Amino acid sequence: MPRLSRYMVRASLVHLATGFLIGGLMLAHKAVPLYPTIPFLLGWHVHALLFGWTVQLAFGVAYWIFPRLSSWGFAHPRGYPELAWAALLFINGGVLLAGPGGLIGGTPAMALGTFMEVLGVVAFGLHLLPRLRPPLPGG
Numbered sequence: 098m099p100r101l102s103r104y105m106v107r108a109s110l111v112h113l114a115t116g117f118l119i120g121g122l123m124l125a126h127k128a129v130p131l132y133p134t135i136p137f138l139l140g141w142h143v144h145a146l147l148f149g150w151t152v153q154l155a156f157g158v159a160y161w162i163f164p165r166l167s168s169w170g171f172a173h174p175r176g177y178p179e180l181a182w183a184a185l186l187f188i189n190g191g192v193l194l195a196g197p198g199g200l201i202g203g204t205p206a207m208a209l210g211t212f213m214e215v216l217g218v219v220a221f222g223l224h225l226l227p228r229l230r231p232p233l234p235g236g
Contacts, residue, residue, distance in 0.1 A: 098161050101181055105157030108189055112149025116142055134200060140207060141196030148214045149192040156184060156221050163228045180224035187217030 119142040126135040160181055175181075195210025 099175070101178065101185065102157045102161040105153050105160065105185055108185070109150045109154040109157060112145045112153065112192060116145035116150060119145065137199050140199030144192045144195045144210065144214070148188055148217075152214075152218065153185075153188050156181075156188075159221075159225060163225060176228045177224045180220045184217040184221035184224065187213045187220060191215075191217060 119138045122131070122135055123138055123142065125131060160175070191210040191213030193210070194213060195207045198204075198206030198210055
């Protein structure tokens with residue numbers, strides 16, 4: 098498994114644990130009020146589980162599994178790894194910025210974090226685009 102895939106899968110598991118912890122805290126807060134700002138963790142819970150875990154796990158596996166391009170004349174057999182590394186940084190940075198942004202009432206922080214996550218998705222899509230092979234003629 099390539100190094101980038103390992104980093105993406107490990108980071109996604111950290112986001113999964115964080116999202117479950119925050120979700121458990123919010124659920125416990127419904128039964129016994131713990132702290133008044135716990136309901137504001139919902140944004141972090143959503144970003145950690147949606148982008149941090151689900152999207153990043155899919156990207157890590159896709160980077161590993163999708164066909165290589167060595168026969169297509171690319172300099173690197175996996176296409177454009179710089180864009181995939183940028184996706185890793187953008188997604189994790191976006192989750193870390195958008196998540197706590199809800200706690201401080203920071204709509205600009207949440208908006209910037211979400212924008213960074215979208216940039217990560219676009220960067221990985223651009224990385225993956227040349228690795229998609231057209232169907233062979235006749236079947």
